[in-house]
Amino acid sequence: MTREGRQGRANATPVLSVRDLIVEIPTRAGTVRPTDGVSYDIRAGEILGVVGESGAGKSMTGNAVIGLLDPPARIAGGEILLNGERIDNLSRDKLRKVRGRKIGMIFQDPLTSLNPLLTIGDQLTETILEHLPVGQPEAQERAIAALEEVGIPAARARIDSYPHEFSGGMRQRVVIALALCAEPDLVIADEPTTALDVSVQAQIIALLKRLCREKGVAVMLVTHDMGVIAEAADRVAVMYAGRLVELGPVREVLTRARHPYTAGLMASTPLASLGHRRLRQIPGAMPRLNALPPGCPFNPRCERAEDKCRQPPAPGLEACEGRAACWFPLTPDAEESAA
Amino acid sequence: MTSLISVRGLTRVFDVSKPWLNRVIERLPRAFLTAVSDVSFEVPEKSVYALVGESGSGKSTIGKIVVGLVPPTEGTVEIEGVDLSRETDAAKVDRIRSDVQMIFQDPYASLNPRWRVREIIAEPVKSRGGDTEGLAERLLEQVGLSGADAAKFPHEFSGGQRQRICIARALASNPRVIVCDEPTSALDVSVQAQVLNLMSDLREELGLTYLFISHDLTVVQHMADVIGVLYLGRLVEEAPRDTLFAEPKHPYTQMLFAAAPRTDVFGREVDPPKGEIPDPINPPTGCAFHPRCPLAVERCSRERPEMRSVDGTRVACHRAEEAVRRFHAEKAEDAPAE
Numbered sequence: 001m002t003r004e005g006r007q008g009r010a011n012a013t014p015v016l017s018v019r020d021l022i023v024e025i026p027t028r029a030g031t032v033r034p035t036d037g038v039s040y041d042i043r044a045g046e047i048l049g050v051v052g053e054s055g056a057g058k059s060m061t062g063n064a065v066i067g068l069l070d071p072p073a074r075i076a077g078g079e080i081l082l083n084g085e086r087i088d089n090l091s092r093d094k095l096r097k098v099r100g101r102k103i104g105m106i107f108q109d110p111l112t113s114l115n116p117l118l119t120i121g122d123q124l125t126e127t128i129l130e131h132l133p134v135g136q137p138e139a140q141e142r143a144i145a146a147l148e149e150v151g152i153p154a155a156r157a158r159i160d161s162y163p164h165e166f167s168g169g170m171r172q173r174v175v176i177a178l179a180l181c182a183e184p185d186l187v188i189a190d191e192p193t194t195a196l197d198v199s200v201q202a203q204i205i206a207l208l209k210r211l212c213r214e215k216g217v218a219v220m221l222v223t224h225d226m227g228v229i230a231e232a233a234d235r236v237a238v239m240y241a242g243r244l245v246e247l248g249p250v251r252e253v254l255t256r257a258r259h260p261y262t263a264g265l266m267a268s269t270p271l272a273s274l275g276h277r278r279l280r281q282i283p284g285a286m287p288r289l290n291a292l293p294p295g296c297p298f299n300p301r302c303e304r305a306e307d308k309c310r311q312p313p314a315p316g317l318e319a320c321e322g323r324a325a326c327w328f329p330l331t332p333d334a335e336e337s338a339a
Numbered sequence: 340m341t342s343l344i345s346v347r348g349l350t351r352v353f354d355v356s357k358p359w360l361n362r363v364i365e366r367l368p369r370a371f372l373t374a375v376s377d378v379s380f381e382v383p384e385k386s387v388y389a390l391v392g393e394s395g396s397g398k399s400t401i402g403k404i405v406v407g408l409v410p411p412t413e414g415t416v417e418i419e420g421v422d423l424s425r426e427t428d429a430a431k432v433d434r435i436r437s438d439v440q441m442i443f444q445d446p447y448a449s450l451n452p453r454w455r456v457r458e459i460i461a462e463p464v465k466s467r468g469g470d471t472e473g474l475a476e477r478l479l480e481q482v483g484l485s486g487a488d489a490a491k492f493p494h495e496f497s498g499g500q501r502q503r504i505c506i507a508r509a510l511a512s513n514p515r516v517i518v519c520d521e522p523t524s525a526l527d528v529s530v531q532a533q534v535l536n537l538m539s540d541l542r543e544e545l546g547l548t549y550l551f552i553s554h555d556l557t558v559v560q561h562m563a564d565v566i567g568v569l570y571l572g573r574l575v576e577e578a579p580r581d582t583l584f585a586e587p588k589h590p591y592t593q594m595l596f597a598a599a600p601r602t603d604v605f606g607r608e609v610d611p612p613k614g615e616i617p618d619p620i621n622p623p624t625g626c627a628f629h630p631r632c633p634l635a636v637e638r639c640s641r642e643r644p645e646m647r648s649v650d651g652t653r654v655a656c657h658r659a660e661e662a663v664r665r666f667h668a669e670k671a672e673d674a675p676a677e
Binding site: 053054167169170197198199200201202203205206224225226227228230231250251254255264265266268269270278279280281282285286 | 393394497498499500527528529530531532533535536539554556557558560561594595597598599600601602603604605610611612615616
């Protein structure tokens with residue numbers, strides 16, 4: 001998308017708006033918050049990358065948006081707005097109508113997100129009939145068109161095939177067709193390429209980008225892979241221990257990180273420090289959610305940490321111009337001279 | 340420098356036929372999958388040799404053959420001049436077996452959950468009747484854990500710590516070669532950096548040789564001295580790291596590099612590679628890559644290319660010279676746009 005196009009839409013209501021979202025899970029050892037005070041918007045035609053290591057709460061945030069939290073996990077605070085309307089307090093039945101119709105979902109493993117006992121044609125037409133006011137013949141045609149759109153060769157002939165008859169990359173294309181066939185406004189893609197090979201991953205990313213641009217769908221792309229983010233996303237949200245620690249345009253965040261965690265993450269990817277025989281490493285590991293340190297959750301691993309970081313409250317994004325949740329953010333210049 | 344591992348003409352065929360009764364009723368022929376096909380390479384002592392490839396390229400099978408977990412169908416693997424599958428001298432076999440150790444991909448599956456860490460680490464030595472007094476504690480400290488961890492169970496550790504335990508176990512018998520099969524694929528980026536640094540340090544301290552198996556080009560680029568690229572069980576290109584990344588000569592390697600996501604280019608519009616890896620049970624004739632290759636000519640579908648030397652690279656491609664020319668032409672085209 002062109003920069004003008006993005007700016008032109010900047011005034012419109014965002015497709016998805018998450019405000020101070022808190023997800024809680026009561027456990028024997030106390031209540032933990034896998035998502036704590038997360039806020040972001042995604043506009044039409046925009047890809048927001050949500051990145052973080054395992055346990056950072058990125059998938060939990062996506063599941064909360066689509067209303068697929070497994071009990072006892074529950075939304076304990078905040079709002080989720082789809083096209084300006086709240087969806088977090090809808091009843092199960094109403095949410096069911098929104099999910100699938102307005103929100104499409106792409107999961108990591110294409111084999112487990114397709115029903116092995118139904119042909120892909122049945123699965124597509126079922127979704128179309130459920131959400132769109134069309135009859136069976138029309139649904140069949142739309143299913144074939146959806147398969148053609150995601151680049152499945154000979155779609156008309158393959159519509160009666162079962163999922164096991166497809167390769168991994170083709171299966172993921174079917175899942176994308178399934179997510180898009182009801183013409184949703186928002187697509188949540190949770191690690192869509194993690195189970196795929198490099199060459200197939202490139203195909204799927206190109207496909208996602210093309211569909212997002214052509215259909216003006218808002219995409220939330222959840223991944224742990226910085227390369228995928230750099231390639232696909234317009235903006236990126238970095239999560240750590242259930243909190244949003246940095247949010248901004250992808251180029252800014254990846255090349256001039258303000259939060260020490262983002263900077264550490266970038267420096268520890270092998271390519272970034274090529275030429276050095278050693279990688280820069282972040283000491284330690286992400287804390288468990290039931291043993292978060294007081295103050296900023298990153299403070300035990302942070303070399304910039306001071307007393308203020310070790311005491312509540314934890315910093316929010318407003319601590320650094322709405323960009324990084326850090327009391328002592330890196331300045332862009334300092335980072336450049338260090339590199 | 341002599342070769343520590345020498346692999347010659349290695350081939351491994353798996354029988355993937357359906358059960359006998361199904362074959363009779365459904366009139367199916369036997370089916371064979373050639374996981375590794377005529378692969379030859381040498382690994383000099385104290386170097387890191389990396390095998391890269393996508394799924395089904397046979398990289399893990401080669402690793403298993405090298406440590407002796409799977410016998411080869413044809414060809415030989417010699418370690419310190421000893422061929423494990425043919426050697427009859429039990430003492431020699433035993434020495435090689437303790438000289439070659441392995442680290443697996445999934446640190447959750449490769450540690451026995453019912454054993455304490457001390458037993459896990461000491462096992463390779465104990466089973467040969469060696470002295471294990473204080474061994475686990477010493478090795479744990481060497482890999483950056485604490486000696487007190489020896490009394491714990493694997494579930495008390497995170498993924499990165501478990502992989503450290505796996506490394507400690509591999510070091511227990513004082514090996515010369517460690518075969519690492521995707522050692523960091525299951526780990527997060529920041530933990531991956533810790534484990535890769537540890538492996539580099541240990542290599543320098545102990546003079547280890549690594550056979551490093553991975554699908555991740557960035558990891559391979561960071562770790563390896565020499566890289567072999569596999570496609571459908573065949574070695575298609577082999578070159579020193581810097582040569583390979585500066586000028587890949589096989590069209591498949593070029594495609595792989597172009598497709599790999601990069602963290603230094605944003606919103607790149609790539610022309611994604613065409614097609615997928617073919618079915619290894621019925622591989623294409625001639626060069627296995629020819630159906631997806633932009634440079635394929637009639638000869639490629641007829642004649643399997645031999646490994647040959649082009650400017651310090653070993654490459655199995657009839658059209659390598661054209662591929663190099665095309666690579667430089669595209670690079671020159673891209674440069675002004677950046």
